[in-house]
Amino acid sequence: MTTAPRAFLLTDSADGALAEAAEILQMDIVRVNPASELPASIDAHASVRVIVVSTDNPSLLRSIVEHAGARGIPVVLAGENDIAYRRAIEFRVDDWYLAPATPVEISWRIRSALARVAAQTIGPTHRVDRAEYEEMLYDPLTGMATLPVVLERTRGLIKDRGEVIIHYLNFVRYSKIEEIYGWEKLDQVLETTASAVREFLDSRSLTTTRMMVGFPNDDDFIFLQIPDKGQPMPTDAQITEAGRQLQSFVGNRLEEVHGEDVSSLFDIFIGSAHVYYTPKIRFERLIYRGVREAANAARSVEQRERVRRTATLKGVLHEGSVYIDFHPIVLSESGDIFGYEALARGVPRNLRSPEVMFEVAAEADLVWELSRLCRARALAGAKELLRGEQLLFLNVDPHDFADPGFGVLDSIDPRRIVLEITERTAIKDYPKFRERLRSFRERGFRFAVDDAGSGYAGLGSIANLEPDFIKLDISLINSIDTNFIKQNLVETMVGFAKEQGAMVIAEGIERSEELETVKRIGVPLVQGFLLHHPARAGAMAGVHAGRQ
Amino acid sequence: MDRSSAPSILVVDDNDDNAEIVRALLESRGFPVLVAHDGDEAIALFESARPSLVLLDVLMPRRSGWEVCRLMRQHPEHGRAVRIIMLTALAEWNDKQSALQTGADDYITKPIDLADLELRVRRNLALVTPHA
Numbered sequence: 001m002t003t004a005p006r007a008f009l010l011t012d013s014a015d016g017a018l019a020e021a022a023e024i025l026q027m028d029i030v031r032v033n034p035a036s037e038l039p040a041s042i043d044a045h046a047s048v049r050v051i052v053v054s055t056d057n058p059s060l061l062r063s064i065v066e067h068a069g070a071r072g073i074p075v076v077l078a079g080e081n082d083i084a085y086r087r088a089i090e091f092r093v094d095d096w097y098l099a100p101a102t103p104v105e106i107s108w109r110i111r112s113a114l115a116r117v118a119a120q121t122i123g124p125t126h127r128v129d130r131a132e133y134e135e136m137l138y139d140p141l142t143g144m145a146t147l148p149v150v151l152e153r154t155r156g157l158i159k160d161r162g163e164v165i166i167h168y169l170n171f172v173r174y175s176k177i178e179e180i181y182g183w184e185k186l187d188q189v190l191e192t193t194a195s196a197v198r199e200f201l202d203s204r205s206l207t208t209t210r211m212m213v214g215f216p217n218d219d220d221f222i223f224l225q226i227p228d229k230g231q232p233m234p235t236d237a238q239i240t241e242a243g244r245q246l247q248s249f250v251g252n253r254l255e256e257v258h259g260e261d262v263s264s265l266f267d268i269f270i271g272s273a274h275v276y277y278t279p280k281i282r283f284e285r286l287i288y289r290g291v292r293e294a295a296n297a298a299r300s301v302e303q304r305e306r307v308r309r310t311a312t313l314k315g316v317l318h319e320g321s322v323y324i325d326f327h328p329i330v331l332s333e334s335g336d337i338f339g340y341e342a343l344a345r346g347v348p349r350n351l352r353s354p355e356v357m358f359e360v361a362a363e364a365d366l367v368w369e370l371s372r373l374c375r376a377r378a379l380a381g382a383k384e385l386l387r388g389e390q391l392l393f394l395n396v397d398p399h400d401f402a403d404p405g406f407g408v409l410d411s412i413d414p415r416r417i418v419l420e421i422t423e424r425t426a427i428k429d430y431p432k433f434r435e436r437l438r439s440f441r442e443r444g445f446r447f448a449v450d451d452a453g454s455g456y457a458g459l460g461s462i463a464n465l466e467p468d469f470i471k472l473d474i475s476l477i478n479s480i481d482t483n484f485i486k487q488n489l490v491e492t493m494v495g496f497a498k499e500q501g502a503m504v505i506a507e508g509i510e511r512s513e514e515l516e517t518v519k520r521i522g523v524p525l526v527q528g529f530l531l532h533h534p535a536r537a538g539a540m541a542g543v544h545a546g547r548q
Numbered sequence: 549m550d551r552s553s554a555p556s557i558l559v560v561d562d563n564d565d566n567a568e569i570v571r572a573l574l575e576s577r578g579f580p581v582l583v584a585h586d587g588d589e590a591i592a593l594f595e596s597a598r599p600s601l602v603l604l605d606v607l608m609p610r611r612s613g614w615e616v617c618r619l620m621r622q623h624p625e626h627g628r629a630v631r632i633i634m635l636t637a638l639a640e641w642n643d644k645q646s647a648l649q650t651g652a653d654d655y656i657t658k659p660i661d662l663a664d665l666e667l668r669v670r671r672n673l674a675l676v677t678p679h680a
Contacts, residue, residue, distance in 0.1 A: 079596070088592075098596055183649070459641060475648075482675050484654035484668070485647050492641070 007049035009110070012038055013078055013099075018052060020103035025110060036060060039067045050110055054078040054099065058087060065091050074113035078106075114152060150224065151287055157226050158287075162277045163233060165225040166287070167243075168294035169197070170269045170302060176355060177265055179454075181508070182475025189258060189266075196253040197221065200246050222291055233274070243270035259529070264353035269305065271297025310364045312348050313357065317369050321347035322357075324374070324381045325534035329393065329505060329527045332519045339391035339418065341527065342382065343534050344374035354395075368403050371396070379412055381537035386416060393418045393448060393469075401436045414444035418469060422450040423461065430464065437465065448505070453489060459496050469525075470497050474508035477528075481513035487521060494522050555600030555673050556580040560590040560616065561635065562608045566660070570603060573662050574669065587611025591619055598626050600676045601669060603656075606636040614650045621651035631672040635660065 009027045011018060012035035022029040027049060032041045035055040042048060042064070051068050053075060055061055061077070068075045074094040077084060078101075088096040094113035097106055158164045171193065178186040201223070227233055234242075247268045255263035273293035275286060316322060326340040344354050351357040361370040375394065382392040392412070396419045400406050419440070437447060448469035449462050453476050462470060472490060480486040490506070497504045506518040509528030518526060557579050561567040564585070571581045582597055584590035586608055594602065602620065606613035613634055621627045634647050634655040647655050653675075654668050 183651075453645075455645070482653070483648070484671070485644050485652060488655075489641070489644055489648075 008045055008047050009050050009052060010038065010041055010045065010048045011052040011054070013052060013054040015054070015078065015099060017099075017101060017103045018078070018106055021106035021110060024103060024107040039063045042067045042071065042073065048073055050074050050076065050114055052076045052078055052106075052110065053093075054080075056080070056084065058091075061087060061091055061093075065093060074110075076109055076113045111149065147222075147287075147291070151284060154224060154226065155283060158224075159277055159283075161226050161229060163226075164275050164277075164287075164290070165233065165239070166273045166275060166290040166294045167223050167225065167239070168271045168273075168291065168298045169221045169223070169246075170271070170295070170298040171220060172267045172269065172302060174266075176359075177262060180265075180355070180451075180474060181262070182473075182478050184478055185258075185262075185475075189254065189262060192254055192257050193250055194221070196250045197246065199253075200249045220295075222294065236272075239270075239272050243268075243272075246270065261353065264349075265355060267302075267305070269298045269302040271295060271299070271301055273297060306360075306363070309350055309360050312351060313346070313360050313364060313366060313370070316346050316348065316351060316357075317366065317373060320373060320377075322370075322373055322377055323347065323536065324378050326381065326385060326537055327527060327534035328532040329507075329525055330531055332506075332515070332524055332526045335531070337390060338525055339393055340382065340385060341393040341420070341534075342374075342378035342395070344370075344377065344395075358397075367397060367399060368405075371400050371403070372405060375406075382416075383411055385537045391416055391418050391446075393420055395420045395422075395450065398433060401433070401440070414440075415446075417444075418446045418448050420448045420450040420471065421465065421467075423452050423454055423473075434464070453493060459493075462496075463500060466500070467502050469505055470502050471505045471507055472523075477506050477508045477514055477518065478510075479514070481511070481517040487517065490518065490523065491521050554579055555676060556582065556597060557669065558582045558584060558590065558593055558597065558599040558602045560584045560587070560602065560608070560613070561605040562586055563605070566605070569662075570660070570665065573666065577666065579669075587613075587616040587619075590616050594620050594626070594630075595623065599630065601631045601633065601672055603633050603635060603665075603669075604652075606634055606638070614646060617650040617652055629676070631676060633668060633672060 007027045009018075009022045009025070009029045010032060011029065012032050014031065019029055030041070030045065030048075032038050035053070035057070038051070038053065038055075038060070042051065048071075051064065051073060053061060053064055054077075055064075065075050077088045077093045077096040078099045079088065079096055080099055084096070084098075095109045097109045101109075154164075174186060174189065177189055225234070247270075250268060251263055251266055254266050271294045273290045275290035277283075277286070322344050325343045325345060327343055328337045329339045329341060330336060331338050344357070345352050346357045351360065358367065358370065361367045378392065378394055386392060394417060396406075398421060441447070446468040447465065448471050449465055449467040450471045451473045452462055452470045454473035470493060472493060476486050476490055480490065490504075494504050503525055504523050505525040505527060506514075506523045507527040509515050509518070509526050509530045511530060514528075515526060515530055557574055559567050559570050559574070559581055561570070561583075562585050567583045567585070571583055574581045582593050582599060584593050587610060590602070590604070593599075602617075604613045604617055608616075613636075617632050617634065620630060620632065631654070632652045634652045635658060636643065636647070636655055637658040639655065639657045644655065654672055656665055656668055
């Protein structure tokens, strides 16, 4: 530690919580009484870092803000009531809180005021509105500080040590989670991720300072690693190994909390950059340059992994190593199994998720091959699984219809098959596509529109496909019991389906409250972990035989 | 601090007449009501008063109700707990989708039917988890 004098916090308040907050921030507190002395004290003390004011005298407050503003010192207002808040806005203080407040909350406010002033000196010169600042400084979801805050806090440490390692954690396919499950789910997943990353870092007894940084409303994190004086910097091999361990730690935690379907979508790529301090280059520029370098490194790791995965997929196609999980769709009133959705999974762990496997296939132009293999497996499994009138729901890509080998089935009656087309894939040539659907329909196949209601397209595009089944998007079902807009949209869809002669399926039912709500709305078919988990045909047949 | 036991409601509408009608109804039903006339004022009051429910007009100058809703949801301590009802003249499928995307819990179509408003306020408050 340096022996420089500690920063001062100047205040007219005698609040004990404020004193504790100053302790958290490692600042000395200087009390000025009466408050009218504050403006003069600001000018008198050289090392004042922040001012916390509790006065309810507006002209005095104005004078304090002016004096502080002239020296670039942030002002935090400790208000007692709503009037204080209006003043806070009117006089443009840097932050405020409602007293009494906890020491932690006060320290949080002071930090954000400090960071706000720091950000103004490096950021755009115009004043941004308060709420947007808040977003810039702390990621609301993960509670992590953003870069301007961290730079302020670590500046001294980095100069002292002379170097820092910047790690860039690139979380891929989180946008996919949002696309499939909706933003509420993504929020939960991000929270889990952030806390897992933090736990991982805390559990490792590195004699270093580590600062997590979140990017507001984005999926990526960075963290700065500053080894204590006298400790060696980690080697590249150590950094790579730590990244590998972090990946499996976070992956396992996601699987525990959110299940395999979500965790198998998850990937993390870590890039690092070593930055040496030099007084010739502006500190902020140095760090931002390092962040860019680390981000590029993370991207090249991702590229290598992509190549590796394509090779794995080719192996899967060659050996036929995919298997099918069947996920029951049940009648919501009786709970009887109405049919099964076939979910194709790759045997290698990194292709376990159907979404990922098909994404890799699309990049490598291998979708037809993969689709054929998956369909053949699904039909073989269904043959032993389906009883009575039960149906097989098969996911198909609109491009599959152009495959001459598609729809040639000798093992199973087409009337037992429902082809699921996702609303997400853009269908370019509608008339031609409908023509193809018609020829399949004539042979007895039925159709379902998958992920219905996921976009803004409305009901017209669904009507266009004349489906027999409408599968509601998972995002509409997640927490439907507490969201009345979702309930209204699903009601609309149920009414629409009746007019069209189609049946609605609610998938992604995970809680009994969700099941009760969709039953009350009149959704006839349901699917989800609450009712059944997906399983292989053999296991499924056994379970159901045992139940009878 | 003065905090009564009934859950408080923040009404945000740039039209004074609308805001007053809604305030009068809700106060007559015993709810403490705060009124904000634009987005910035709404966010400041949201942060200071921590209302249990916000009635938020979509069409406002400067910050739209959508933006205000999104900002409130991002509040680190209170963003999840609050119930947000949008007041809007637009109630097509895609308008409701946008309401969902910004994080709203419910919506009321304008012109406002006061009986409907009261019903929706009550059913949303019923889902507020009581906490200190």
